[in-house]
Amino acid sequence: MIVTHDVARAVSVRQAVEHPAVWALDYGSRPKPFFHPVRTPQGHTLSISEPHDHTWHRGLWFTFKFVNADNFWEEREPFGVQRIRGVPTVTHGDPQSLTLDLTLDWMPPGDQYAILSERRTITWREHDDASVFDWTTVVTPSRDVELDRTPYTTWGGYGGLSFRGSRHWHVDRYLLPDGAMIVCPRGSVRHGAISPASSMVVRA
Numbered sequence: 001m002i003v004t005h006d007v008a009r010a011v012s013v014r015q016a017v018e019h020p021a022v023w024a025l026d027y028g029s030r031p032k033p034f035f036h037p038v039r040t041p042q043g044h045t046l047s048i049s050e051p052h053d054h055t056w057h058r059g060l061w062f063t064f065k066f067v068n069a070d071n072f073w074e075e076r077e078p079f080g081v082q083r084i085r086g087v088p089t090v091t092h093g094d095p096q097s098l099t100l101d102l103t104l105d106w107m108p109p110g111d112q113y114a115i116l117s118e119r120r121t122i123t124w125r126e127h128d129d130a131s132v133f134d135w136t137t138v139v140t141p142s143r144d145v146e147l148d149r150t151p152y153t154t155w156g157g158y159g160g161l162s163f164r165g166s167r168h169w170h171v172d173r174y175l176l177p178d179g180a181m182i183v184c185p186r187g188s189v190r191h192g193a194i195s196p197a198s199s200m201v202v203r204a
Helices: none
Strands: 002-004 010-014 023-026 034-038 060-063 079-086 089-092 097-107 116-126 133-139 160-163 171-177 180-185 199-201
Touching: 002 089, 160 171
Parallel strands: none
Antiparallel strands: 002 010, 010 023, 023 034, 034 060, 060 160, 079 097, 089 097, 097 116, 116 133, 171 180, 171 199
């Protein structure tokens, strides 16, 4: 495993010099940190970044839609940003695991004081046929806050840990906490079926 840290910008992992990155965490070039690309152990790219229809969708990322009515989702002025404090701490576990610790300040538009501070810990592990991201976040408000989202109609209601997948996907498989598997062909929607503790399983 080769870890590259471009300080103040990004951390990436690859298995060999001649191989593409298994994943990259960009924490310095955009208003919110994000993972892209995200690849399987076989090298298939799962994520997409800044598609034409939603340019603020970037691979794997975390945010709320509204914090005290300020928009931290779409990046149309005015919008909130997640500003990293210092640089991530990178800790090696065994040869196929790595932990990232980040401290973020959530800055409302036009405000010099953070409304939220966040401690984000992400551990990545690679197995022979799968990669696993364990994501833990603790968000602390500096004052009273209301977290909100777009009301759900035929769309909306989004926020939290989010992923924008490549257009080459055909089937999503969700592994539920009880071990059950839900299979959703591309274009299908299963509202209310996915638990916050669920995992997305990709076989490629």
